[in-house]
Amino acid sequence: MRLLSTIKVALRALRRNALRSVLTALGIIIGVAAVIAMVSIGNGAKSQVESSIASLGQNIISVFPGNFTAGGVRGGFGTASTLTVEDALAIRNEVAGVVNLSPEMQDRAQILANGLNWNTRIQGEDISILDIRIWSVVEGAMFTEAEVRSAAKVCVIGKTVADQLFQGMDPIGQTLRIRNIPFKITGLLASKGFNYFGQDQDDTVIIPFTSHLKRLARRPFLNSIVIQATAPEQMARIQQDITDLLQQRRNGKEPDFTVRNQQELAEAATATTKTMTLLLGAIAGVSLVVGGIGIMNIMLVSVTERTREIGIRLAVGAHGSDVLLQFLTEAIVLSIMGGALGILLGIGSSQLISRLNNWPVLVSPTAVLGSFVFSAVIGVFFGFYPARKAAELDPIEALRYE
Amino acid sequence: MPAVVQLDEVHRIYESGDVPVHAVRGVTLTIGRGEFVAIMGASGSGKSTLMNLLGCLDRPTRGHYHLDGSDVSALDRNQLADIRNEKLGFVFQGFNLLARTTARENVELPMLYSRRHLSSRATHDQALKSLALVGLSDRADYFPSQLSGGQQQRVAIARALINDPQVLLADEPTGNLDSKTSVEIMGVFQQLNAQGITILMVTHELDIARYCQRNLIMRDGCVVSDVRVSARLTATEELRKLRAAEATAKLTA
Incomplete structure (x- = not known):
């Protein structure tokens, strides 16, 4: 009951500052969208390489002879006649x-x-x-x-x-x-x-x-x-x-022989695109973290701005945990909302990139789920400090705050 | 008359600065159920600190405070919050209403943190009942910015009353109001007091204190005077006089 009404209070506070909420979430929106778009492009490239590898045949194992050595001269790979x-x-x-x-x-x-x-x-x-x-x-x-x-x-x-x-x-x-x-x-x-x-x-x-x-x-x-x-x-x-x-x-x-399978070859070939995907994803991930810091920044401003409100709540009987929960909920809702919008934007923009450039684009469910979870975690992580700051306010000083 | 507030050699010393500040120096005080008490004093006399102690917003450094029979001087932060929620109601000088939140929602605020869980329907009804007590039933859906100062203070009083507190604490409740509105607010207090609610009020206005039954004067952290008010004013009477004076002024103008 108390949890539910606290969440309601948090949602109302976000609605009251709709523009600010959207701008705050924008960091997360762009971050999540960037991660999804980048990983989709990377995955598209990877699948293209993989299909070209697959044209060499499926489940292939090759046996090569070893290298020949005669009178101290060592032949290269596969030179032995064995x-x-x-x-x-x-x-x-x-x-x-x-x-x-x-x-x-x-x-x-x-x-x-x-x-x-x-x-x-x-x-x-x-x-x-x-x-x-x-x-x-x-x-x-x-x-x-x-x-x-x-x-x-x-x-x-x-x-x-x-x-x-x-x-x-x-x-x-x-x-x-x-x-x-x-x-x-x-x-x-x-x-x-x-x-x-x-x-x-x-x-x-x-x-x-x-x-x-x-x-x-x-x-x-x-x-x-x-x-x-x-x-x-x-x-x-x-x-x-x-x-x-x-x-x-x-x-x-x-x-005097070597047994290899094509999996190794395929792995070597996809390693490059994997690295590229990782790199793109990491760069996009940085923007996600920056978005999280944006949330923390706004939450800190919000806590300061609402010091009096916090004082009133504490004075009429709110526990520190109620206030903590209220601000944490705000941060989490902001980031989850940002995450959800970011997913839509990310999928949309990767489709658009695919159409415009004729690139193969593969939206990865892992990236979608991962960035969503990550944005929620960011909400908790970056929301916790401001929320705790609010919860630890002294009611007398908070009430006196101008 | 059973005691609802009992202070026993209460001290409050602030250690934050270089020199410890001894804001309250051994106050012993008993306030009975149904009393209407004004605490007066110059700034720095310790009346605000005493008010914070009485309001369970702060804990005494030494001494004991029994509220409604139980010792609250050693409770922790959350226990004090529950005491404030269940046994105390606060009215502040600056009203301290939440902006962009309707009068009814403001009044409901303490119930949000109450340990008794009521349905939102019951909370709603309770809030309207509380608003009716201060004569603001018709303003339930107004925002504080749409209300006059006096009306805002009444909303604050309704909020203080919602959990049926043992004591209503008012810190300079008329400090931000003009004299006529001040009298109206004192009228609300007198009316509530007549229904048996204990009221403790800090004020520095002598004529406001005269609406109470008992006046305490503080100086340098001690209670130096504790008197019954002999010629007590009643708000209804004063308002009638004010209206008459206004009418005369209009006639002569």
């Missing part, structure tokens, strides 16, 4: 939760076709690479499993290669020569554009990994193995199982 097709088969057969797997070979070569030549990437892959990379063949067809088994001289090409060598002609069924070995083009890959690292994903020729091993590289060692796991939660376990399996196959020798 990863075999048998390793890949063992992973496919023995590790649970592997959906797709492709042993990978990578090379660059000058290729010839239609009287033109072009330097491009030659990838040796299994047919499952299309599923792993969420890719498809738009014209013709992917080479078949049988062709992989028989190390056939077939290939599918990216759009850039098709444009460079065939210039509008239909490439399907044509032959292209890689290191003088003729490969028949069975399909044209869908255009994937540039990836996050600025690499043209369409500038490639994919051949069966068996053909690559047998006809181009002429060695039994793979450049990498790419694996797709069933679910993100399984990633850590599968990564560990692969490590254990390969370790076991090497009979306790020094590990």
Whole structure:
């Protein structure tokens, strides 16, 4: 009862000074709106990066060979020749939760076709690479499993290669020569554009990994193995199982391989935008704190201005706690009201920014809830000192105050 | 006559400055239920300090104060606030009404902090009843700025009465009013006193003190005179005289 009427008194006091209340809350309104708008923009940028990472495939684990060392010369990452097709088969057969797997070979070569030549990437892959990379063949067809088994001289090409060598002609069924070995083009890959690292994903020729091993590289060692796991939660376990399996196959020798997952890559890529979001949010957060100080300032003025009123209340029997509650309520109502208006303004302005600049904007519920809670906390924090000052006034002196 | 206020060798010493100020030096005083007492004295005589002590706004440094039978000299801040709320009513020189708050809401203020919880309906009725006691039923929804000084002081009296106090304390209640309005306010006090309310009033106006039953005079922190008023004035009579004088003035003008 007493609490309720105290809150009523506080609300009435705010209504009486409507303009001042709004101006005081403006600090919080702008602060909250800024936090929400900034975090939304940051999140939008982050989701854009994430979706470009996702185009590389979902739940991807890669196995790379270790580095080779000979006569004191240390080769770089992935230079050792230790990863075999048998390793890949063992992973496919023995590790649970592997959906797709492709042993990978990578090379660059000058290729010839239609009287033109072009330097491009030659990838040796299994047919499952299309599923792993969420890719498809738009014209013709992917080479078949049988062709992989028989190390056939077939290939599918990216759009850039098709444009460079065939210039509008239909490439399907044509032959292209890689290191003088003729490969028949069975399909044209869908255009994937540039990836996050600025690499043209369409500038490639994919051949069966068996053909690559047998006809181009002429060695039994793979450049990498790419694996797709069933679910993100399984990633850590599968990564560990692969490590254990390969370790076991090497009979306790020094590990000469590295197992990585794409999560790490994605994390590294989103780290920048995360930092940016944090930075923007922090700057906006400063304005929120400044808004809180504004509330404290006005509350202090209000306490001084209403010293006599406080004196009267104390004289007729208000406890210090009643006065404290009254002023604290005013501060909290101001900041919560500011917080609520700030949320509306923040969401509105981020939508507006998104429309005007064509930026992806993602309003984060965490930011909305967080800034709202924060503004309430600011109300308590910055309202407490003035409220306590009011509560501790001496009634005699407060009544005498001019 | 049972004592409602009993002071026993009460001292109040302020230690705030370099030299301690001995504002009240051993006052012993008994005020019975239903009395109407004026406390007079020059400024610095300690009458305001005594009033603060009587009003439980301050605690005596030494000595005891029994209000309505219980010792209130050692109560803490919140207990004193409850005593003020339940047993005392205050009327100030400057009215001390809350601005931009209606007369009725001003009167309701002490009930807001009362330990008896009344519904807002009951609070409302109580406030109107209290306003009726001072003859302001028709001004309940007026703001203080729309009321005359005398009316504002009546609202303050209504506020002081709302919790049925044991003692009504008035600190220079006529200090800001003209003489005719002062007489009207004394009329309100006399009327309330006739209904059995104990009134303690600080004033420095001799003619105002003559409306009371008993006059105390303070000097240097001590009560130096405590007399019954022999030729007591009644407000109704004085007002009648004032009106007659006004009428004569109009006729001769």
